[in-house]
Amino acid sequence: MPAWIAVLAVTGLVAVTLAAGWALHRRDGRARTVDADAAEPTLVDSQLRGAHATLVQFSTQFCTRCPHVRRMLGAIADATDGVAFAEIDLTHRPDLARRLHILQTPTVFVLDGDAYVRTRFTGAPTPRAVTAALDRVIGDPARV
């Protein structure tokens, strides 16, 4: 291959990777409101769940951003009445990851007081997005 085509290909590779990085960055931590028709009472022990909501973080031992998200969610749970925080390590739980369709860590679920999954965050959410999801769950406790 002539050198100029190789240079062009290498430049294209950098451009495509940059675009992919931007796309990943934008998609990261997106919230998805869930219409769960089944509760997940076994996910977090009932004694560890919050009265109004529970933030459940899924991590693995090979997750760079999980410690940071753990601190952020823990602080929000500490500061909010009736909200608890729980972390589940998926490193040796492929069965759970498959059942819950979790493809990457961190993934964060917001459970309501009855252990229904109300919001899913794929990636690292912002504190503001977590608070908004909690407001939606707590402000609307009488789930139909």
Add this chain to the structure above:
Amino acid sequence: MSDIPGIDPRGPRFGATITSVLLLVTVGLGLTALPGATLSARVTDPAFLLLAAVALLFLWGVASPRTAPWGVLYRRLVQPRLSRPDELEDPRPPRFAQGVGLFVSVVGLVLQVAGVPWALPIAAAAAFVAAFLNAAFGFCLGCQMYLLLQRAGVIGRATA
């Protein structure tokens, strides 16, 4: 997890920056020169030698992250000039990512030895994407892939 000392998260990103430059040069060299006809020509190809060097650095990063060259360079030259990191990071994810990089590079090297055209620049390009995303966006592709690899049954089967 608190029993494992944390590392400065900027260290692996510094290393990933150097690695991505080396891999980009590898891709360029691999594209300009097609694999030679003879085995000795293929393994003395500059792209092959450079990717082999990168693979050795990945191996070093997996086997002994504390002594790996880019990490040492970072701690000696860069870290003293920066402010303290806001938070420390678990050293296992970047080490795992080095293992993924090693695997991809070795696949490229083996296919080049076997005389498969384009295999070496393609493998180097894949490793470049992962290293560059880490350097530029702090995005650990190898770590993101962990659950996917696990689901495929490649790694981390249930210990129960």
